[in-house]
Amino acid sequence: MDLNKIWLRSVVLLMSLAAFALPGGRCAAAVLAPAINALLHSPKVAGAQVGINIVELVNHRPVELYQFNPNVPLMPGSNGKILTTAAAFDRLGAKATLKTRLYRIGGDLMIVGGGDPALGDPVLCQRVGWKVTTAFDNWAAHLKQLGLTHFHDIYVDDSIFNHHFVNPLWPRGGSQRLDWYEAQVGGLNCSLNCLNWSPYLSANGQPAVSYVPQSRYTSVSIQARPGSFNRVWMWRAPGSPQFILRGQVARVWAGPPLQVTVPDPGMFTGWVLHHSLVAAGINLTGSVKRLTLADAQTQGFKPVLLATYETPLADILKRANTDSINLMAECLCKLLGHDATGQPGSWHNGDAAIDGYLNSIGVASGWGEMVDGSGLSHHDHIAPSALVAVLSHIAAEPDANAYIASLCRPGHGTLIHRLIGSPARRYVYAKDGHITGASTISGYMLLPHRSFVFSIMVNHYRGNVNYWQDDVITALYRWAASSR
Incomplete structure (x- = not known):
């Protein structure tokens, strides 16, 4: 029964x-x-x-x-x-916006996150003809218009959220933690906290990969080999921004770019900003570090707001x-x-x-x-x-x-x-x-x-x-x- x-x-x-x-x-x-x-x-x-x-x-x-x-x-x-x-x-x-701000702190820059998950979202950018880094490119152009072309460090303030980027109660197994739907969650985010990558064969017939956004924060080493069909993936160790291309590559990837998650969204975003500014001719002699706006003010700095990027809640x-x-x-x-x-x-x-x-x-x-x-x-x-x-x-x-x-x-x-x-x-x-x-x-x-x-x-x-x-x-x- x-x-x-x-x-x-x-x-x-x-x-x-x-x-x-x-x-x-x-x-x-x-x-x-x-x-x-x-x-x-x-x-x-x-x-x-x-x-x-x-x-x-x-x-x-x-x-x-x-x-x-x-x-x-x-x-x-x-x-x-x-x-x-x-x-x-x-x-x-309904009319709210989430804001990401750029400040000058003495001879440094500071990017302050407002919890916006859509900064550099590839889909939203594509709809308006942007690259994932266009917001930062626009900031670079604005700095040059202001005559501000030399800075030392970029400081990252993502303290609006805690630094528990991965929910421990999310599923585990397979390639999870690397898949886009388990992207890490920060107070400062960029490109859905993923690299968008496509494999291809180079002129000498060896596997290679193109990816955006690029920065000194991430790197890719190639362990993939040529093959008769495409079966390729990106891997990284937990917490590491150093990626390895594995599998086999037969031809140029014909589909939309693939995605793989990056660790520590705030530092990732800071380094992407760094790359964009340098590429646009802004001279940066230092590195990317964490510092909150409140701590900078406590140290006696008077932040000057330079630019704001806003994403509509809609x-x-x-x-x-x-x-x-x-x-x-x-x-x-x-x-x-x-x-x-x-x-x-x-x-x-x-x-x-x-x-x-x-x-x-x-x-x-x-x-x-x-x-x-x-x-x-x-x-x-x-x-x-x-x-x-x-x-x-x-x-x-x-x-x-x-x-x-x-x-x-x-x-x-x-x-x-x-x-x-x-x-x-x-x-x-x-x-x-x-x-x-x-x-x-x-x-x-x-x-x-x-x-x-x-x-x-x-x-x-x-x-x-x-x-x-x-x-x-x-x-x-x-x-x-x-x-x-």
Whole structure:
């Protein structure tokens, strides 16, 4: 006897009956329940943990339509970014910017990080025709216009966050810690804290590699050999910025540049700035060192602000919620912690700030726990009802459209292959999430005269449940379209 199947069928029956008794006499919701309940019998989710919460927004208030384990915390994957980005949107405001500043400190320069994860982001730079170092190139041109061409050291102040760059509760194994999605998290960041590299064969037929951004901080030695096909990777020892190209190279890499993480984002950024300034003709006779602006002032220096680079929060939210770049959410998490405490941002005070945000909008304790900002850790757990509550709250805010626009549309970003052929496709704004053992999707379905919020979470499944989740969303659309 399969007790899991008996349990699932019993809960489905109870949920089907409960749909007729939802508060407010909304018996129309009962028409939706059988369609979703039938999907819960699918072999695709047999033995899986499933949580679903769907509400309709009526006069900006959520009205329950369907629930299945809505208050059971499940691993969210990148749906964890919804909590972080919503909290940042609420706390910082839709028009906020994150700033990186350049100061003169006597005969030295100081770059002061404001927690911006998008400085030198290759995708954002490419959209406006920039290189990853164009912001620094522009600073160099500005210094030359001011007649300031000789300095000694560059000081790095990334003290807005602590120096625990890697979350110890992130997964371990394989090439992790070198993959872009586990990029280190600092108060000063550049190029997503990755080298962007492409292998090729040199004129003499030997493997070589091109990479950006370049600096004296990083180096690459070649251990790869020529071969009949490309199978090549970059490796470095933990904490080392010295890379080794391994594997075999058959031809020029035809795809987009590959990425490998660098250690210590602040020092990496300082050295990239150093390289850019020297290349532009600025004379730097010293090195790159750490010093906080506060300590410089304590030593009697009077900092002079020379330049500021700003990234709109809207760009960071878009990269987090549409392209699922973990660094964006992780920096926002630590920034929330700094903003709440005045102390260096950390995962501890950042996640406490997110919990405080949830409490402030009425999400009851027991919603789950976050140990990072992106949902990458298997220790993260969120109830579907918490995600729906957050999205419902955002929808009622005056600048709601700015946040909703950051979410992914089917056919784009991480939803490029989702809801293909579904009539719901054009109405969905959502964030999906995937880590080993977890597949989730939460967001909005915005019809011309009706608005819905949904969260569909599946843990411990077999195979691929993306299309099963799409079927649930499509069932909601068909019900909504037929019950106007």
